[in-house]
Amino acid sequence: MHPARKQRLYIVLFIVAFASIAIGLIVFALRQNLDLFYPPSKIAAGEAPLETHIRAGGCVLPGSVVRSTTNLDVEFEITDGPAKVKVYYSGILPDLFEEGEAAVVSGKLNPEGHFMATQVLAKHDENYTPPEVADLAGEGADHQKTCEVISYDS
Template identity: 60%
Template sequence: MHPVRKQRLILVLVLVVLSSAAVGFVAYAMRGNIDFFYPPKAFAAGEVPMEKRIRAGGCVIPGSVQRADDSLDVQFVITDGVAELTVVFDKILPDLFAEGEAAVIAGRLLPSGVLQADQVLAKHDENYTPPEVADTMVSHEACMNGGKI
């Protein structure tokens, strides 16, 4: 092999190894900041990890919102038309949060099967549903009928 070609080959190999290492370090550093999305039917099937930050989404079932009289605590149920998930939240809900509308919740699943939310995102307007929620919803009518299809 010609010395110039050998030198180029070594340079290319070093660049590939260094860039692969950089990508690996970035992926390793970001692993703690990734929130996986699960629909309520995954919670019912037991496919969701406990005590790890996750996201869930669905339609807030009308009549399921229960607010505490003496604090900001609120409990509500979301559905994807197949299963239901109870959510508890202890902060101020977004202005657009409403029963019968889509919501995405970030938080941790408690051993009791309840999602302890630390963030609730309400749908943007009447024509928009977050894509991950829209993909999991069987039908919007299921939400309006209390989770029944």
């Protein structure tokens, strides 16, 4: 290779390497803030701030969803295995919200450790199956893999 070209090649490699290191360090420093939500175990450990607008995400504990008969109030628990957090919400839930499925709630944590949600989002997983295949696989296979591995007994 011509020496001048070789020199320009080094400049190009330097630009890419330098930019990667710089942005890599920024991302590393911000890694906590880049998470969209707190898992329940971090909330239980007291790592999430109280009375501040945050998001929490986990699997909706089967059997924990209690709907009000008079209005849109709903309460349920989300869990990531080791810990669970009680969520209060008033509003319409997304279509994919279900027991045993993942959800992300946004709102504030009150001093009792209960989550007062202003928005509930359903988190979809990476699995795509036709209805017939899902029926064949049985009841449990209908749930998300990430939520299946959690033991709900604790």
